[in-house]
Amino acid sequence: MIRRLPVALAIAALVGADLSSASAQAPFVAPEFYNRTRPDFGQTLPMCVLPDSPTLDLDRRVAEIIAESLLLEPKIVVLDVNMDALDHEGIWPDVLVHLSESCVGMVGTKLIDGYLYPDWLIPTAPYLTAPYVLISNDGYGSLDELPEGAAIGSPIYTQIDGQLLSYIATGAMPGARRLPYDRPELAEQLLEDGAIDAAIIWAPYLSGANAVDGAAYSAIGTVEPLRPGTQSLGIALRSSDQMLRGTFDQVIDVLDSDPEIGRLKQIARAEDL
Structure with missing residues (x-):
C-alpha cells in the first residue's frame, strides 16, 4: 500500500x-x-x-x-x-x-x-x-568556518541531518561532533549552555510563530556546503x-x-x- x-x-x-x-x-x-x-x-x-x-x-x-x-x-x-x-x-x-x-x-x-x-x-x-541556517554565538558564516572538533546541533530525522552526517564522514570537518535535537527549544538550550558551538535550524523557527529566543544566538550563517539546505x-x-x-x-x-x-x-x- x-x-x-x-x-x-x-x-x-x-x-x-x-x-x-x-x-x-x-x-x-x-x-x-x-x-x-x-x-x-x-x-x-x-x-x-x-x-x-x-x-x-x-x-x-x-x-x-x-x-x-x-x-x-x-x-x-x-x-x-x-x-x-x-x-x-x-x-x-x-x-x-x-x-x-x-x-x-x-x-x-x-x-x-x-x-x-x-x-x-x-x-x-x-x-x-525556506532555508536551514546556522546559528551561533561566535559569528560563524558557514559550516566550513567552524573550528576543528566543533559540536553541531542538528535536527534529527531530517534530510539536512543526513547531509551533515555524510559531510562529516568525508573528513571535511576533522573531529566534528553532531548532537541531534528533536525540537528547536533544545537547540536553544544547548547553545546557551555552551554544549554546542553552532546549531542548524530551519529559518521559520527564528522569526515565525513559536520562534526560539533570539538571546540564545548572536549570529546567523548558512549551511554551506550542504545542499539543498532548504525545506x-x-x-x-x-x-x-x-x-x-x-x-x-x-x-x-x-x-x-x-x-x-x-x-x-x-x-x-x-x-x-
Whole structure:
C-alpha cells in the first residue's frame, strides 16, 4: 500500500520529528475508509493546520486565499492531536481521520524527497521554501568556518541531518561532533549552555510563530556546503482529490500576488534578521 513518489510528505510538527521518525512505513488503511464521502461542508472550505507550526500565520493565509479563490468561506481547523502521545504509527491515523471528517487539506505539510508515502495522501505544489541556517554565538558564516572538533546541533530525522552526517564522514570537518535535537527549544538550550558551538535550524523557527529566543544566538550563517539546505511546505490531500489538487496548485502558483503572503514569506525565511 506504499509507493515512492518524487516528492513525499512528513507533517511539520516538531523540527525533525516528522513521520519518518515514528515508523519505517505507514499503517495499512482499507481503501473503503479513505475513499469514503466527506461530510457536506456547505459553502465553507475547512483546512487543517498544526497548532505549533512555526509558519502558522502563513499557513492560515494560504488556506484563506485558496478558499476565497473558490468563492468559499475559509474555515481553519486546528489539528486536535497530542503530539507527545504518538505511538509507532505516528500522526498518520489522526491526519487521515481529519481529512475524512473535519477538513479538506492539511496545510503546513513538509515535502521530503524520497520519503515512503502512503497511497491515501497526495501533495500539492510547495507554497513555501525556506532555508536551514546556522546559528551561533561566535559569528560563524558557514559550516566550513567552524573550528576543528566543533559540536553541531542538528535536527534529527531530517534530510539536512543526513547531509551533515555524510559531510562529516568525508573528513571535511576533522573531529566534528553532531548532537541531534528533536525540537528547536533544545537547540536553544544547548547553545546557551555552551554544549554546542553552532546549531542548524530551519529559518521559520527564528522569526515565525513559536520562534526560539533570539538571546540564545548572536549570529546567523548558512549551511554551506550542504545542499539543498532548504525545506518546503505544501498541502496534504486525500489521494481521491486529484482534481482538487490541480485547482490548489493553480492558486499556489499565483500566491505571491498577495502582499500579505509576501510579507509572511519574508518572515518565515528570517530575511529581516
